[in-house]
Structure formats: C-alpha cells, structure tokens
Amino acid sequence: MSQEFLRLNHISKSFEGVHALKDINLTIDRGKTYCLVGENGSGKSTMVKLIAGIHAPDSGEIIFGDRVYRRLHPIEAIGEGVQVIYQDFSLFPNLTVAENIAINYQISHRRFWVKWREVNEIAAGALKRIKVELDLGVQVASLPIADRQLIAIARALLQDARLIIMDEPTTALTQKEVKSLFEVINSLKNDGISILFVSHKLDEVLEIADSTIILRSGEKVVDREAAGLDRTSIVQFMTGRNLKPEASGFHTVPATAPVLLKVERLSCAGHFADISFELRAGEVLGITGLLGSGRTGLALSLFGMLPADSGMVTIESRPAQLNSIQDALDNGIAYVPEDRLNEGLFLTQPIGKNIVARIIDRLLGKAGLLDDKSVRSTITEWVARLRIHTPSTDLPASSLSGGNQQRVVLAKWLASDPRILIMNGPTVGIDVASKIEIHEIIRDLAGGGMGMLVISDDIPELMQVCHRILLMRKGRIAEEFERQQVSETELNTMLVSA
Amino acid sequence: MNGVTTQHNKNGSMKRSSDRIGWLAFDMHTLFLLVLVVFIFVLMSVAMPTQFPTTINLESMAFQMSEVGILTVAMALSMLIGGIDLSVTATANLSAITAGLIMVNLVQPGLSAAQLLLVVVLALLAAIAVGVACGLSNGVLIGFVGVPAILATLGTLTLFTGLAYGVTGGPALHGVPPQVLFLGIGKFIGIPLPLLIFLAVLAAISLTLNHTAYGFKVYLLGSNPTAARFSGIDNPRITLQTHMIGGLLSAIAGIVTLARTNSANADYGSSYILMTILIAVLGGVAVSGGYGRVAGLTLALMVLQMLSTGFNMLLLRFSGSNFFRDFAWGFLLLFVMVFTRFLKQSGTRALWKQILSGK
C-alpha cells in the first residue's frame, strides 16, 4: 500500500478573474504533519476549502488513492476522512461540552437513542486523548475561546479522520496547551493520520512539521522537509525575495504637525492594557499583531464600541470620552471594519445609498427633507474621487468586486470628512491591483492632513503605507518602529515570534 | 466582474443607465400589480356586471379599504426594519375604545357646540396618545430591551387586547356623537372621507420614507442592522420611532373604524393581521426587511379589496362566505411568498444581467 493519502494534480482556482491558486501539485502522505504557510491572500484558505470540498477547482484533480475527483463534495471529503477544524469551531453554544464532543460521533454512527453515559464516556475519552480536563456538564456558551478550541479538536479526533486540517489551531492556546496538542498530534501520526496545519506562528511550524508548504500569491513556492528551513528563510519565501520598490509619493510628516490623537495608558480588561501612543495630522500609523493580540479591540474601543476601563484619550488636545459610536463620530473618528460584507456594506442596497449612508443627515434641503440634487451630486463626486467602477450607482453593492466594495465603504466614511480614520484590514480579500490603489488612497488622505490608523497583519502593506508601526502582543504594545528602522523580514519575524 | 469592465464609462452615460435601471426596477413590480388590479376588476365585472362595476360598490370598497390600508402601512413599516408588528389591530381597538369611552361618558344632551368640539378633540387626542404609547412600548421592548419583534408584539397584542377587554368589560361600545361619525361615513367633494384620510397617510408616509433622513435609515437598518450600527445609525432610536409611527397610524385606523361602524370592540378585525401581512408581502415588502414601496402597497391593497368584495358577492348565497376569504388569504399569502422566493432565486440575477448587457 502506498504512503500517499491525497494528491492535488494541477489544481487551479480563481475568483472573479483573480487567481487564488495557480497550477498546484501537492502530495500528502499518511502519518505525516504538514504546515501550510503563507501571507494573507496567498491562497491558504482556498486550498483548505478545495480539500474539504467546499470549493470546486476550475481545473485539475483531487485524488484519494485510486479515486479521482474533479469536483469533490463536502460529504465525499468527510467520507474520505478529511476533517477540518474551522476557526469558528462550529460548536453549539447551548449544548454541554460532552454533547458537543460526542454529537458528530453519534450522527455518523447513526444512533437513534442518546445514552448519556456513553456520551460522557466518549467525551471524557476524547478529552483524555488531548490531556485536557474540562467540566463535561457545562454549556459551551459559558466557556472561553481556548476551551472551545479544545472541544473542537477533541470532536474531530472522534471521527475516523485520516487527514485533520487545523486552521490556526494554536492561536488561542497557552504554551502548555500547545504542548499537549503536539503530543496528541505525534500520537495521531503514529496511527497513520495526517495533519495539515494552517498557521502563522513559525516557531510552532518548525517544531511540529515534517514538511512545510509555502504559498505565495496562489503559487506553491516551497514544499519540502521542514528540517532544512529556519524562520528567516520561511519569511523570505513567504514574502518573496524581490521586495517591491518603495512607494512613490510617500510624504514625510512635518515635525510641526499637530497631534490629532493622544492615547494614554488605555486599558480594557480582557482586550488590551496600558496602550499609549500619539497620532499626528498627516501620519499613517500601523498597528499589527496576530489574531487575538488585541488589535481589533483597540480599534473598536477608539470607535466607541468597546469603552475602555481606564486611561485617557485626547483628541486635538481636548480630552475625549469614547463611550458610544456617537461619541466617536462627534470626535471625527471613522472606522472601516474588517468584515466588509457584514459590518461595512448594505449589500442589497444600491451603491449610491451606501455612499451617503453616513452623511444623510447633512444632505437636507427645504423643510428638513432630503435634497435629491445634493444626494446625487455627493454620490457622483465620491464615485469619481475614489474611482469606483460601476455602470450605475443604483446597482446593489453586492454587484461590485472586493476592491470596489472597499472603496464604497471608504467613500461612506470620507464623505463625512473625518479627522481620524481607522482602517481594520484595509485590503483583506482584495486583488493586487486594487490593493495598490487603496494604498495610494491611504497615502493621499494622509497627505491631506488626516490621521490614519491602519490595522493589519499584512506586513508588506504596512511597509507600503505607514510612517510608524506599533506591534501588539497579548494586548500590549510590544514594539514600536519607524518605518525606516525596520525591514519587512525583521518585522515579519517579530510578528510571528510571539 | 461587471463593475470593472465598464470603467471607461463617462459620467453622462452612467447617469443615463442609472435612470433606466431605476425606472425599470420600479416599473417591473408596479406593472405586475397594475395588471393584476385591472385583471381582477375586469374578471369581477364580467362575473357580476350588475353588482361589481357600480358607483355604490366602488364607493363602499373605498370606505372599507381605507382602514385596512392604514393598518397595512403600520404593518409594512415594522416589516421594513426587519421586524413585524402583530399588535396593530389591538392598538387600533384600544385607541378606538379610549376615544369611544371619553365621548360616551362626556357627551351629554345639553352640551353646547363648543363643549362638544372640546370633548371630541380631547377624545381623538387621547386615542392618538394611546396609539403612540402602544407603539412606544413595542419600540422600547424591541429596540432597547432586545426582545424579538415577534415575541414582543405577541405580548403587547395580548396586553392591549386585555386592556381593551378590561376597560369595556367585554361588549362593544356604542354611542358616538353623529358629528364624529362624519369622519367615517362622510364625503368631501364626493370622495369618502376615510379614503381621504388614507390618502393623506399614504402621502405622509411616502414623503417620510423617500425624502427624509429617517426614512433613508429605515431602509438601511432593515437591510443590514450590523452595518447600520457600524455606520453610526442609532438603531434603537429608529426602531422606536418606527413603532411610534406605527402606533399613531393604528390609532388613526381605530378612529376611522370607530366613526364608520359607530362601535369600538376589543376584538374587532382580528383577521386584519393576516390581511395586512398579505398586502405588504404582495405589495413587495421583503419579509426580511429593507424593501418596500408605498405604490406597491396601494396596488396590493386594491387587489385584496376587490377580491374580498368579489368573493362576498359571489358566495353570498353560501353560508359563511367570509370564511372563504380566510381560506383564500392564507392560501394567497403562502402562494405569494413561495412565488417571490422562487423569483428571487432564479429571476433577479438574470434580470440584472439583462439590464447590464443593455438589452
């Protein structure tokens, strides 16, 4: 019997004309551990979804043994022994720990009756395998993320899995928990089960992986034994050796530029602590950190959605209370959220309505009624200024590409003339060409005197647009750099060596 | 994507195409309903040539559809923000009973014209205040406490009906002064007064929805409450305002009913809830919120009123012909929803494609 479990044969996949994966060949052997590494947008998650049968490849084949799939369905993937632990874990918040762990087992064994003793035994056994103690009778809703992750892992182990794919599995785990997870993985390897890690944390990659696969812009650049790789070389492969030339038109912030935003010892229990920084007019300040480093919590706090427990925020030398979104708006703070589709856009509403959503109160004419002429002209103005490509602003926002959608979100906020703009993941899921244009917009806005906070874990992006970069780790600011002080590789290394 | 390929479009051609699409989208739905109105009118007229297309019948339909129409607007508003208001008729009845009680108890034979006017104004204001208060309690429960709209309005429906039963003791209230009955049965330059009131409500709501910042936000909140929140829209406040307007409209409908029927009853019009939802859905209001036009509502209302009257006339010789309407409304509601769901899945995407390709 061959050692091969799964083979991807010349797989390509593109979304709306953008290549997510280009001609990928890949073999996964039984009982081996793989690490899939790559920057945001390199095609990692597309690859996982192809193997799990969620996306169909445009061309190429997925081969399990002698079974060749051109289109793999999720149920077929499960039948082949593919188990994916998603980042949201797919747990039932209203059920107990024991039941969440055992429920898939019961479904796949076509049980009719639920024997609670069996449920508890199964769950206890599964938790024992990963050497974790959890109260089996507690509702999952009351547990922190780390515990929920363990439950998801325990549940996947119960299935007759031959390949377990874990999407960023260690992000929320402590050293001890990671260690016991790795022990489990090693014992699974001995049972002939393959593991595919999708991870950002390079130290762990090096510790656990037999083999490392590195993707860059949809292409496989490395697929070899992990032994020969070190952190620096992985980062180099991830980002590409030929770094892009310096962006043109990068202006310097004059020393006399006024301080727009001053944050002093800002803390919010469970999210971030002791954050202090200044943002000057015309400056682009980057904030980076891994998932769970507190970067989004900080952004939400400055936007009034997550009021801080202590500390001070000063805006244009006046102390500001940011206890609600309205407070943030009154202080001229705008926020472009990370989850564009759910938080940023009214997908089913016309593009034009999206653009004026924020400033509709200012477009009133006679008798407090909307002034259609100024609504129209505002829409036309912003479509032109941000070069939003659409045949009509009456089409729903869902008809736009990712890049154009982000411009609509930007237009919505820029129309309100904010003094401080917070952008969370400004180019997540956006094609390269639009990405460059959005970076240009960010630089232009800063050039016009706006204070910009750019939150991103896309290091090249930060190097493209930021004057300064703050690195967050465990809710605190760990490092602060001027852009010139640090290279992309160094920053990448620091980001992942948490 | 379509968006990227047409980037060379100049502003001029962009504007033209946008006008065309806006006009088309409007036309498609309205046209369908318009055809339906004409079709049913012709059908009923052919079936009952001596009864249906008569001035008397048209007038009586105009009287009847006004109160349902006003309630439908209240229901549609709550659906626009992604919820529902099951308490519209209960609110209307409670308001009508409030006005009725005040008038019945304060109007005495010896009253002067001025005193009578004062009592009537007081009664109407009290009814409206009750309606707005009902809407306020719905709005607070849904917008601020966070109770799902179904449950909140189910609770207030029971509460308002209970209050109405409590204050009347059960039986219907009679004895409204004739000067007030004019509101329900009178005519102004030949047009039934209730119809005028309904048209005024339509105009006001149309203006509010299409030409005020509040109306603009109603649509945004209905289509994506999360994005609305992130855009700085005060969702609880819009929800509260919407339900207060709904309460106001319900009160107006209650007053019209009181004046038309000269009675107020705790469980009057219990079948209206289904009917208003049906009219709203048929009129193009999305059950999930964010969509709906006053024009669609009006045409759908006409469709239902003609069907209702037509059924009554056709089935008069059978006992319990009104039960056939209950059956038909339920059936129609399910049919229309399945139909629009089907259209949404297969139709609109093809429609957009067609429009974009310029054909």
Place this chain on the structure above:
Amino acid sequence: MSRPRSSHCAGSIWMLRKITQTHEFVIAVTIVILSIAVGLVNPAYFSVANLFDMLRNATIHGILAMGVLVVLISGGVDVSFPAIAAASAYLSVKILMASHIQAPVWAFYLVALPFGVLLGTLNATFISRFRLPALIVTLGTASMTYGFVLFFVGNLVLYNLPSGMVSYQMMSLMTVSDPKVGFSSLHPSILLMIAAGLVVWILLKYTLIGRGIYALGGSREAAERSGFNIRLIEYVIYSLAGVLASIAGVTQVALYRNANPAALMGTELEVIAAVVLGGAAITGGRGTVVGAGLGLYLITIMKSSLVLVGIPSEWQKVVIGIALIVGASVPAIHSSRLNRQRASTTVE
C-alpha cells in the same frame, strides 16, 4: 490560561447552586409563593378538588404546549396549532358521524391524527423546503385551515355528539367531593397530557433527533456541518406539533361536549406565553418540558388568583400579556449582559 476546573470539586453544594440557578427553579419558587398567597386568601385553593379542576383546565393547553415547546427550541414558531386542533377534531367527528358507526373514543383520535400530521407537514414544507419565515407561514396555514373547514366542511357547532364521545366525557379516574368546591373528578385525558409530556421529554432528552432540535436552535450552520438531516428534523418538529394539536383538539371536543370548527381560536397566545415563561427562547436552543409545564401552571394560577382577589376575568389577558412580555424580556436583558461579559473573556 489555566484556571481551576470545577468538575472534581463536585459535591452537593455545587449541585444545589446549579439547580437554584435554573430557570425552572425560579418559576417553581414563584409558583410556591403565589400558591401560598392565594391559599391564604382562599383556603379552598389547597383542596384536591381545586387541583383536579386546575389540571382539567390545563389539559388541553398542556398537550398543545408540548408541541409549541419543540417548535420554539428549534428556533421556529407555530401559531397554527389551534387551527390544526380544531380542524382535525371537527373533521374526525364529522367523518365518524357520517359513517354511522358507533365509534369508540379512540377512533376519534385515530381519525384526527392523519389530519394533524398532514397539516404539520404542510407547515414543514413551507418552512423547511421553501425557507420561509415560520411565523408568517403558520399565520397563513392557520387562516387557511380555519377558513377551509368553516367554509367547505361546515360552520355549525355540533352539540349532539356520538355516544362514544359522550361516555368518554363522563369518565373519571377519581372523584372527590369537597364541601366548598363540590364534586370534582379527574378526567382520564390528564393521562394524555402526561403521555405527551413524557414522549416529548424522551424525544428531547434521549433521541438524537431531539438533540438535533436543540442543535438546530443553537446554531443552524453548525448543525448542517455536523451532518444532521435538518430537513428531516424540521418535518418531525412540525408534524409532531400537528399530531399533538389533533390530540388536543379531540380532547377539547370531549371535555367541552361540543365540536366547534372555530374552537381554540386565540389560544396560541396563552400557550406560547406559558412556554416562553417556562424558559423556552423564541430564538431557539433553550427550553425544557418541566419548564413549559411550570410555565403553564404559573399562568393558570395567575388567572385563578385574579378571580380570587376580585379582579374580573376580563383582565386575564392583561396578565398573560404581561407574563409573556416579562418572560421574553428577562432572557433578552440577561443575554445582552452575558454577551458583554463574554466579550471580555474571549481574548487572552
């Protein structure tokens, strides 16, 4: 993060705290307090006869409540069950009377059942197959069902019931005579309510479909990914509600000694109120048989205590409305507070 796990410091105190934190406990305490208060005003409250009366009054709502409970746990809602109850019972009586057989009472139940299943399946088809909102669908089917029976089948209340039905109405498991309340008997239909409660309890607690109903209410997406047959579960839910409604419908005919095609109209509010008061969430995922039973009992006491305190029965609906609003608001406030707390424990 490593914090002490409570699993091994078990013990009676911990168990006790767990029980006292449940919704059912709070309702039970409320019932006890209210009972004592009512009993002080009117000692007859604590008589067996009164208990029998209350059980008899609660039987039909109790059976209906079990169906509503299952629907609410799944995250749906059903307002068509009174229509299904009335329609299937009326059709059953009509059919058996037309057949001129001296049918025993179980035959009435047997004939009514398929109608309950059919109408429940109709609901499920619109809700599951076409993914339409449950409230509006069941409003529609309710109107359709009442309308259909009243127009096409008959709109007369049948008082002259077949002998099987009449003798069933007279049956009694136990009779007590109380000097204050008079004769009071325990009707065997109480067994049907108990059976309905047991079946639903077993279904929810000990079958995978039952757990699937909770799972569906907790997270539809996760339930799909787990491999639950969601279509099947939804058909089971709404058909079960239909079956229970048809049983309640026939029981209603027997207890009230008439078959009314418009029976039970409007009772959906009281039954839903009871189930929600008993801790079931309309957003799904939460609810128990015991809770629903206690909720129903609480509403029954509240209504009867109103009369004892001297408030006219016209105000009963006010009490039900307030109970429903309070029952819905408390979890809403609680969950928004919990969300805020949880947000602070999710990261690091």
